[in-house]
Amino acid sequence: MSDDTRAPPDLAAIWREFAGAPGARRPDFRFDPDFYGHRYADVAGEPDPAARARHFADVGEAEGRNPTLYRETAGDFPHLDEVVAYLVRDPRLKAAIAGGVPGAAELTFELMALGDPVDRQVADFSVQHYRTVSPDLATAPDIALFLHYVKFGHREGRPVLARLRRNVTEGARAFDPARRTVIVATHEFSATGAPMVALDLARRAADTFNVVVLGLRRASGELVERFAEVAVAVAVTERPFEEWAYLDPGPLDHADFAVLNSVECFPLVKALVAREVPFVSYVHEFTNYTLPAYKCVVTALYAERVLFSSETVRRSWAGVLADAGFDVDRDSAIVPQDVLVPAAVPEDEYRAARSRLEGLIGTAIGDRRVVYGAGQVHWRKGTDIFAMLAAGARRTDPDTIFVWIGDGLDHEDFHVGVWVEKHLADGGVNDPAGNLFFLPAGPYYRDVCRAADVLFLSSRLDPLPNVVFDAARFGCGVVLFAGASGFDDARYLAEPIMWRVPFGDLAAAAGTIAAIPVKTLKDGAFAVRPDAAPEGTAGAASGDMSGTPSGRAAGAAPEAAAVFDRIVGDLEARLAASAPPAGDGAYDVGILYGPSDPPGLRARERRTVWRHGRRAVWQSRAEAEGAVAASGNWVHRTLRIAPYREMLPAGLPPYRIHVHAYYTDAFAGDLSRHAAYRHAERVVATTDTEEKADGLEAAGRAAGVAVEARLVPNRGRDVLPFLALFDGGGDGTGDDNDIWCHVHLKRSVGLGPTSPGEVWRAFLMRILLGGPERLSSALALVRRPEIGLVTAFDPYILGWTGSRRLLAALQARMDRGDGERWDGAPADGGPAGMDRTLPDHPLLFPMGNMFWAKTGTVRAMKRLFGPDYPWPGEPLPGDGTVFHLIERLWPAAAALSGRDSVFLDKPDEPRV
Structure with missing residues (x-):
């Protein structure tokens, strides 16, 4: 018999406590007059909740009608009480449900169904939280969200307040x-x-x-x-x-x-x-x-x-x-997170560690050199490089033993484990007669450090791995690749225990390791460089490869105290010196916060960036003009910003439009939204299949526009199809002053018109082409002899980003004059041999790669790369390719052709 004699909670009182105003209309949680009237048409016209309750008592209960949402849901979902028990938070209700008190689960469910804020008070569930973390359900009513979680979300493992609070x-x-x-x-x-x-x-x-x-x-x-x-x-x-x-x-x-x-x-x-x-x-x-x-x-x-x-x-x-x-x-x-402190290992600890390592790897060590690597098995850590070095050393340095200690070796992992396993197996790993051994991370990590002579940091890229600090404290030498870790800094290389070799040069690494002496005894302690080791024993290891508390458990290390104090001091000085910017800027766009977030947050993030003096969004057209004017770069001297205007189609110069349509579903709408298509001399559409080409031409006929569809390989995004139009014998045989507009339909099938990408594209198309009756003033500008490029002024500021990695090679081509020589006069009339150094920041370029350009500008771009440039094929990464670079180079191409670039500003056009 249980000794628990506590009385069960008063469920009716708990209902009244939380139900508040709804409780006046619904005094009993076991009957919901609103639910009952909504579910059953014969009582829907009865407004009195008491009359509905009488109907249920007199008629409905006998007919098996459901008096509450809980009863209805429980009938369809037999595991309902289990979900309620998982969510309940109120200690009285939790105890009542656990004790099997009749009605406790129903009360909890009905309280949760009341929604915010009662649900989060009585349970680890909030309908508003569930809406926030389940964006696919964002438009569902509150009660539908609650039922979705009960019936489906719990089983699907969707996040709820329970997970957060736990x-x-x-x-x-x-x-x-x-x-x-x-x-x-x-x-x-x-x-x-x-x-x-x-x-x-x-x-x-x-x-x-x-x-x-x-x-x-x-x-x-x-x-x-x-x-x-x-x-x-x-x-x-x-x-x-x-x-x-x-x-x-x-x-x-x-x-x-x-x-x-x-x-x-x-x-x-x-x-x-x-x-x-x-x-x-x-x-x-x-x-x-x-x-x-x-x-x-x-x-x-x-x-x-x-x-x-x-x-x-x-x-x-x-x-x-x-x-x-x-x-x-x-x-x-x-601010390094630690200090490199060369030290030594006491003689008794060194000998005990060597003995234990012998037992771990199953072979005698004696006075042989021990080289170790440590860390998670991964390409970044260079575990495979370590294994290859050991394989080569079997011939050149047979007395040296190589030991890797670390977790993550999974022979079923196709991305890393399968291939590292191959390296290790072919290297005779863990063969007592061999030289290569693998140990999973464990409590013997410090024994390996004590027993070893050299840490080979085989990492391809590793910031400042703690294993190097440990190696120094345990008297080891360290061999590392140049440029592969933070230990390539001068502050560390000055230490006599550090040896650097060229990146990836295994022969140099092997030779260096073979020349490093084994640990020698001096003043009762062992170290590779005993002359550099201070008196005393090795410090506690900063790494913890055993899962047990490290030597730092008693408190923060002195160097960590210095790091934190430095952070606080620098932060306070920075905040004291900064001043908030004036105003929220001319463009209501954000980076962290989107259209569904409050506008105040977008303004707040812009002010944060501007307070730091950094670039993300232009505060105004005037700010952009000031940045351009302040730069002395030859490209920036050709950039201008002008207000967007519209014009009637009368008196237009001949122009052509090229549209690349890998996705074709928006093309028909474009033809009706933009009069510029109807007045173009030619409309050339490139795509990759006959079916798409037929659809593009059919859309043109329906709109009264003659569309020339051309088949091109699916290569080079929209850039190569456009540049290919100007190959010898094609459209490129025309005059340098011929006018082209280049647009594209980079739209993923299925995205709606309010998706961020489609809104951005609509922004660009409106500024470049105008509306259904009038044309953009871009056409009036690009016809001027001094203009070679016209595009939209985007409120965002985007740099070279990933394409920066290609700048050095491109600059070298420009400096050497690869491909055809520039035949256009410099934009500023300067000498032909003037400096052509590309700017460190492009400031302005046709984001989205849509623009008006003269043929001379396009030819200049083609000369930048020459006729035999090895263009990469698909698939392509999202940034950093030559095609992303070309997008940023259009103003330079215009300048090389002797012309300016103009950016049209239309602040009232939605960008996001």
């Missing part, structure tokens, strides 16, 4: 209102490099601040409890902007500033800017593998300061920072 861990520290509050963000909670740095920052911050830790995902979750030891709270959400408001009110809303440790924390930026919480980003990642690239762009635009762990990492960000107009000297700094 990912909040109460911290060991109490919130102190007298202290400032800092958010320390980590992208995950695994015991790996960046999260360990975040943990050290949180520990130091806890000395003087309330610390709230925000993470995007738990991953292994190893560090959650360790963060909680120094925090007020630890919260995990992949949707910080959407879910911030649904976290229970608390310290998070008191945040004074934030530290985003890792660029992977970029989703938090949207939430922080919305709440005007300033933040510093501490970046450890190279841009090469930080994809999509907008992660880096968002970081560069909105952070008060960006701190980099090494100069090598900051160099990889140079293009992103230049595109954003980021002041590198003012707003960035190099």
Whole structure:
């Protein structure tokens, strides 16, 4: 018999407590007069709720009618009570459901069905939250959303408030209102490099601040409890902007500033800017593998300061920072997360570690050289390179042993594991008679460090891996590739334990390793360079490859304290020196926030960017004109901005329109929306199939427009089909002053007219072609002899982005005069040999690659690349190809042909 004699809760009283005004019309949760009247037509005309209740008691119950939504749903869905039990939050209702109290599940369900805010008070469910995290259901009524989750969403594993709240861990520290509050963000909670740095920052911050830790995902979750030891709270959400408001009110809303440790924390930026919480980003990642690239762009635009762990990492960000107009000297700094401290291993620890390593790998070591690599098995870490080096050393250095320690070797992983397994197997891995051994990460990591002589950092790109700091503390030498990690910085290479070899040069790496001495004994301790090792033993390892607390568990390391103090000091100085811009600008567009977000948020994010003096959106046409005028670059001197106007078709010069139509479904609508098609001398449409070509010509006949459809390969996006029109013997035989308009239908089938891409295209088409009766003034401008290009002025500011990687090769072609020589006079009348250096930022170009151009401009573009340029084929990445580069080069092509470029400004045309 149970000893629990507590009386069951008064369910009717709980209903009255939460139901409020609805309770006056509906005193009993077991009967809903509105539901009953809506479901059954014979009582729908009876307005009195009491009369409806009597009808149910007298007639409906006997007929099996449902008195509530709960009863109806339970009849169709037998697992309803299980879902309710999962969601219930109110402790009285939770206990009642667990104890099998009749009606408890029904009461909870009916309370949740009341919607906001009752649902989130009694349960871990909010209909508004569910709408936010389920955008495919955004237009559904509240009650339909609630029923969707009960019947389908729970089974589908859709996120609800329950998941969010169960990912909040109460911290060991109490919130102190007298202290400032800092958010320390980590992208995950695994015991790996960046999260360990975040943990050290949180520990130091806890000395003087309330610390709230925000993470995007738990991953292994190893560090959650360790963060909680120094925090007020630890919260995990992949949707910080959407879910911030649904976290229970608390310290998070008191945040004074934030530290985003890792660029992977970029989703938090949207939430922080919305709440005007300033933040510093501490970046450890190279841009090469930080994809999509907008992660880096968002970081560069909105952070008060960006701190980099090494100069090598900051160099990889140079293009992103230049595109954003980021002041590198003012707003960035190099702040390593640790200090390289060469030390030595006490003799007894060294000998014990060598003995244990012998047992782990099953072979005698003796005085042989031991080379190790460490980290997750991955191409970035160069695990395959390590294996290849060991294979070569079997011939050149047979006495050396190679040991890799790390997790992630999955022989069923097609992307990495299958191929690394091949390397290891062919290298005779874990053969006692061989030289290559693999150990999964475990508690013996420090024994490997103590026993080894050399760490070979085989990484292709690795910011500042903690294993190098560990290697130094344990008296090892380190061999690394040039330009492959932050340890290629001068501050580290000056250490005598560091050896650098050319990138990917295995022969140089093997020769260097063979020349490094094994650890030798001096003053009771072993080290590769005992003359460089200070007295005493090796420090605690900063890495933690065992899942057990590292040597730092007692508190933040001194270097971490210095990092956090530096962050706070720099942030305060930056905030004190910045001044807010005046006004919200002429263009209501955003980057973080879209049309469905409040306009105030878009204005707030623009002001944040402008306060930093960075580039994302032009504040006005005048600002753009000032930026162009301030540049002395030869391309920028040919750029002009003019207001958009419309004109009647009378007196037009002959012109041609080229439309590339890989997608054809919008073409018929374009013909009716833009009179320019009807007045064109020719309309040439390129596409890739006979069926599409027939459809384009048929659409032209229906609109009274003669369309010349041409078949082209699906190659080169819309750029190559347009340039191909000007090949020898084709349309390019005309005069340099012939006028062409180039547009395209880059629309994914199925997207509606309000999709962002289609709205942008409509913006461009209206400015370039005008409307159904009048034409754009672009045509009047491009006919002028001094104009070679006319396009839309876009309120967004876009740099070279990924195509910057191609600039050096293009500049070399220009400097050498590859292809045909320039035969047009320089735009400024200068000498033929004038400087043709491309600008560091394009400032203005035809975004979307749609424009009016003279044939001379197109020919200049073709000469830039020459007749035999090796154009890449499909499929193509989303940015960084030569075709993205060409989009940015049209003003340069116009300038090379001796003509100017004009950008038409139409502020009232919706851009998003």
